[in-house]
Amino acid sequence: MNEWYRGDVSAEYAIGLLEYLELLGIGVDQALADTGIGSAQLEGDLRLTTQQDAALSENAVRLTGEQGLGFELGLRCTLTWHGILGLGLMSCRTLRDALRLWTGYLDVRTTSFCIYLHEHDGLAELNIQDLAPGALMRNFALERLATMTARLSTHLTQQELPEVEMWFKDEEPSYAATYADRLPKVRFSTGLCQVRMPSTYLDLPLSTAHTLVLNQVKQHCERERISLGQNNCLIARIKGLLPLEDGTYLGMEEVAQALCMSSRTLKRKLRHLGFNFRQLVDEARKQEVLRDVLNTTMTIDEIANRRGYSDAANLTRAFRRWTGESPSQYRAKLPYKLERGMAQVA
Incomplete structure (x- = not known):
């Protein structure tokens, strides 16, 4: 795993986990055994390394027998678990502002994931990128983060938002059904990792908005x-x-210019993070193609032309490589259509 991501998770999330374990009668000493986490890290509001977070998560799953504990923690998470960033989220004017703050400052809570907000066709997508996929307990960490992110909308607007969904790339784990009646709608085997909702939700006002507090939190x-x-x-x-x-x-030069750096500097920074520019473009194209395929008003030929493939056959080969299925099989499994700018179940 890249050294850049070793100082990863805020200790406040570990404290939340330990409090839950205590409710189940599991002591702190048991939970922290062989994790390398010292009491000073917890009391001093410091950060855990990726390895320590994974070791604590592994202990917690073993001691509770709950394979879906990441989902459980995401559901139990409150705004206070996010520390001062939680205060900032509450102080935003709208849900859009809050989610932009969350994605913009996620790195002060964890450095091994990043999230970017993308709006299109009446949808808002919070795309989750795992920056340390080789680390242990990544499904746990991903399910915890995705559920936290999905629940933010309800916490902040103080109302249930039924069209919030969580999408995961991989197949449904056996333990997911246990949480089905408590989680937002969840879809697996999508090839995408994101939290999504109608864009109209983003305009919902927050009753706790406070500009002065928000500015102080940003500083x-x-x-x-x-x-x-x-x-x-x-x-x-x-x-x-x-x-x-x-x-x-x-292209590389245009992105570098937009980021106010040279292309050489951008290449160096990406290399340090374990990425290259072509890899990011390919992943962006993959996400756009997966999204396009859900739009049943578009033919595969139209999608291929739009996304830069020479023909539908080339796109289909790429699609099979990503998902193990043809575009038509993928559409049949996830029967969505885009209608009047909104994604709806067909």
Whole structure:
């Protein structure tokens, strides 16, 4: 795993987990055994390494027997678990502002994931990027983060939002059914990892908005980011810049210019993070193609032409490589249509 991601998760999430384990009669000493986590890390509001977070998660799953504990923690998470960033989320004017704050400062809570917000066709998508896929307990960490992110909308607007959904790339785990009646709608084997909702939700006002507090929180988060030696997530910023309205993508030079750096510097930064520019473009194209296939008003030929493939056969080969299925099989399994700018179940 890349050294860049070793100082990963805020200790406040570990404290939330330990409090839940105590409710089940599991002591702190049991939970922390062989994790390398010292009491000073928890009391001093410090960060755990990726390895420590994974070790604690592994202990918790073993001691509780709950394979879906990541879902459970995401459901139990409150705004206070996010520390001062939670205060900032509450202080935003609208849900859109809050989700932008969440994605913009996620790196002060965890550095091994980033999230970028993308709006299109009446949908808002919070795309989750795992920056440390080789680490242990990544399904746990991903399910925890996705559920936390999905629940933010309800916590902040103080109302149930039934069209919020969580999408996961991989097949449904056996334990997911246990949480089905408590989670937002969940879809598996989608090839995408995201939280999605109608864009109209983003305009919902927050009754706790406070501009002065929000500005103070942003200043604090910037100072914390500097003290941690971090920049806001470069991967998220690049992914937000790449797609153009006509279905093409910005090139390396154009992205570098937009980020106020040379292409050489951008290459170096990406290499340090374990990525290259072509890889990010390919992943962006994959996400756009998967999204297009859900739009049944478009033919496969039209999608191939829009996304830069020479013909439908080439697109289908790429699609099979990503999902193990043809576009038509994928459409049949996830029968969505785009209608009047909204994604609806067909």
